[in-house]
Amino acid sequence: MLHLDVPALGKLVLALALVASSYTFALSLASVRGGIGLLVGARKGLYATSALVTMGVCVLAYAFLTHDFRLIYVERYSDRSMPWYYLLASLWGGQDGSLLWWTCLLCGYASAFTWMVGGRHLRLQPIVLAVLSSIVAFFLLLQLYSANPFATYVGDPPIDGSGLNPLLQNYWMMIHPPSLYMGFVGWSVPFAIVIAALITGRLNEEWIHLARPWVMVSWTFLSLGLLLGCLWSYEELGWGGYWAWDPVENASFMPWLVGTAYLHSAIIQERYAMMKVWNVFLMCLTFFMTIFGTFLTRSGLIASVHSFARSDIGNYFLVYLGFLAVVSLALIVYRLPDLKGRRDIVSLKSREFAFLLNNWILLAIMVIVLFLTVSPLLSEWLRGEEVTWGAAAYNQIVAPFGVVLLLLAGLGPLIAWRKMTGKGLLRAVAMPTAVGLVVVLLHAIFGGALERPAVVDVSRIFDTRAGDVFAGFLGVAPVLTTFSVFFVIASVLQEFHRGASARRRSKGEGYLRALGRVSFRARRRYGGYVVHVGVALMYLGFAGAAWDQEFEAALRPGATMQAGSSHTLRYLGPRMELDPEKRMVFADLEVLEGDRVVATVSPAKYIYRAAPESPTTEVSIRSRLKEDLYVILSAIDPETKRAIIQVKVRPLVLWIWLGGILSLLGSIFAMLPDPKQAARRALEPRALRPALASILALALSLGMAGHAHADSGSSSLHAGSVTIEDPFERELFGRLLCQCGACERLPLDTCVCGWADDKRREIRERLAVGESAEGIVSSYRALYGVKALAVPPDEGLDRVTWALPTALSVLAIFAVVAVGRRLKRKGAAPVEARPASAANDDLDARVDRELAALEDDE
Amino acid sequence: MTATLPTFFIVFAGLSLAVALVFFFQSLHAVLTHAAVGDGLEEDGSVKRSELLDRKRALLESLRDLRQDHDAKKMDDEDFAGLEEAIRAELRDVLRAIDERVERKRDAIEALVRGEKR
Structure with a gap:
């Protein structure tokens, strides 16, 4: 084994990379006035910078693999028992290393761009290189002066590391x-x-x-x-x-x-x-x-x-x-x-205007999320007190915008570019609307019997009129989402059908052949539609959360528990396994349908050698299209073999992953390069390589994800195995955040730390003597401040936090319509009729030929 | 695997350093000698051509979409005729610009060929 002075080498490499990126920046700027030699020098300088940053990553990887605990970063994020793949993953497990990794990826992108652009876009290229090398230099500066992954301990290094979380x-x-x-x-x-x-x-x-x-x-x-x-x-x-x-x-x-x-x-x-x-x-x-x-x-x-x-x-x-x-x-x-x-814009009934609306919704959601996310900082600055906005608040405030966005995802493909007649619009939306309404009707009739009602009761996040409105909307969100999901799917299928039918009529091809050709030849459009369907399926999965159920039981071997109307679980007993890092205690359970065993699930507790005082909990998941069975081992007594098992029935979750994969496939389809166009631009295969490389990298990632998912259905837990007596108790605990100082943002209904345990016990005692939930919440707030509430009360600055961005977002629709109308007035100016001439006729004939060629070989 | 990985990474680090040095010297060489374009840099004028071709393609696609929307009865004939003419007019301008450029190039190439023959 080589004995390198890794810390010194690492620091030197980072410093050299900074020099190289500054050199590239200077050359790029100098080449703006047209110095071709300078631009070539900048391009090579960027490649040199990338090579140096890659070297830095390799040196850090070497330090992890050789357990060089002189480096603080290596000591904090690894130990000797970790397998090599987790040692390599530790590269981005902490602040300093992830910045180096970030810089390496940025250099990869910058080099790929430089290589791909070659000698084109000579006016833009120098500035692009200058901006990219300045960003690289910024990240290198950060590492050298604030977060150096090669920083060392002053005294003797420890014998072993602290290990990765x-x-x-x-x-x-x-x-x-x-x-x-x-x-x-x-x-x-x-x-x-x-x-x-x-x-x-x-x-x-x-x-x-x-x-x-x-x-x-x-x-x-x-x-x-x-x-x-x-x-x-x-x-x-x-x-x-x-x-x-x-x-x-x-x-x-x-x-x-x-x-x-x-x-x-x-x-x-x-x-x-x-x-x-x-x-x-x-x-x-x-x-x-x-x-x-x-x-x-x-x-x-x-x-x-x-x-x-x-x-x-x-x-x-x-x-x-x-x-x-x-x-x-x-x-x-x-x-x-x-x-x-x-x-x-020529008309408000146009795809351009639908895109404007789509932009409005997306930015509205962004602004609301931004306000709620930074509100703790704003609140602390303005009144010296932090607040926390829990998931329930986000869900209820963002949900209406989310549903409108989904509807637009279905409406957009149906609307014509430029200008659509009212009759045409009605004709286009008729079938998707009918499909959505039929599904809604079926949902309303059969949903209750299937434990998936169309309308659900939702707890209010505020005790005000606004709380009623938000909870009311979320209550009907399942039926609205069902309608929107099927509206989107039907509208996209209709567009595929229309495209294929038009091609079949004009080219005389078979339907499937026409469908394949029309899709492949307008990949961006149809790839985008596939993404819309994927997103709609994801919404279906999100809507499933409205029907979540939770069950808990203490079981001895041989005992069974019921989880909903269709799941029975029989506890077989505990099982123990060992590996170099940890001890694993499993609880094996059979899943029964009637008397038939349909699956085995094995939730577990892992006791890590590095942190035996805080065992992690591994969940076991049985995924089906209809629902997931999410099984948690809350506690287990090795002597009596008694296990406390928590089961969560999560409907439709699998649709989120399927929809996500479909969306990614759609975007890969839309990215597929067009060899003929590349050839026309005389770029040769060079232009195709980056696109193909990206697609390959994505496919690899998806493949790894699929493989990883198949490997195991379990994982570890830092929260969740909390015994809750009833829904009332769950709602109350959900409104209060753990204040131990270490469990950031965790409500008492999921936090498993000792402090939270004690607090739950105390609250239960207070409930038992008749104290009201409101009284408990008030005293909790008085004791720990407003930051101890999962959602702050709807008053004062906290009301402004959600109401201002929401009101602005809603009002912005008027601005969008006004902009659309203004553009429409300008766009409605009549097109000047050009005098017919032989030259124009010739050009029109060429346009027709080019158009035919586009349709034939696009 | 565990034994060979450190060696792999340190060798890769060495290779990266070598690559960095090679590129750095190439860079210096290009700057100091104002090297002639060696990696396929094309003349600036061709950017204009690619812009025109891109614009032509975008307009053709717009025209195609418009026709598809009209075929699907999403817009009436009158609107379609006006919008189609607007796109066609811009397409004609783009085609003229492409032709003019080709003519200019043709003159330059012919002059070059004549010069070489002489």
């Missing part, structure tokens, strides 16, 4: 963070492109075309990262849910929302040269939100289950955010005269 020792952690980072970091490239367009004034469709593949790749990876995050939460955290509106989750969700808005509005600029200012703004905002999300995650300013430790790194990000905002806005304002569209 058991929650992170999971297969999802091997792929979830890299996917998410790929999604986050990828937006740097389109951002650099738009900044280059703003600086050079080349604001036509060139930058949109250049950015498109990078936008698609980033959006797809971000979607994959979010989906894998949900899976990790569902399988690993063990509370039975997949999305808790934790600030770190929101940090990933907000750029996704803005990026999705951009994906739609960019199509309008490509087709009709409209909405140029808006697209430039959205792209800058998307990148801004990725950095803002990183700031939220890494500053530690906002309490989160899985944020990094509080550090001064937040200050650097804050300065950088300010810089980004000032520069982006200044450039947009400076270029406003050049950002005028060539066309305007």
